[in-house]
Amino acid sequence: MTIEISEEARRLLLEIARCDTFYAFGKDMTLDTPCGEILRCQSGTHNGERQLPVPWVGDIENVPILFISSNPAIKQNERVALESWSDEKIVDFHAKWL
Numbered sequence: 001m002t003i004e005i006s007e008e009a010r011r012l013l014l015e016i017a018r019c020d021t022f023y024a025f026g027k028d029m030t031l032d033t034p035c036g037e038i039l040r041c042q043s044g045t046h047n048g049e050r051q052l053p054v055p056w057v058g059d060i061e062n063v064p065i066l067f068i069s070s071n072p073a074i075k076q077n078e079r080v081a082l083e084s085w086s087d088e089k090i091v092d093f094h095a096k097w098l
Helices: 007-017 020-027 036-040 087-095
Strands: none
Touching: 007 087, 020 036
């Protein structure tokens, strides 16, 4: 099922997925950040590409309940959004399919 999302939700999704800390850490893995432990786990996964932060999956604007947690979901064979993906592909992956 394909859903449409508002421009506001699209901007928020990309702001989270393309997090400044994620990119800064990619340039300097010694940065002191709470995300560092998770980001260091990514070496060697997904053919050397880094998995983007997961903002959400699904219809964020119409869900009756939202669960928030830390879920790095770093598995070698899991389909995830990757750093090299276009913005539209990232939005499609996280928000436009269920």
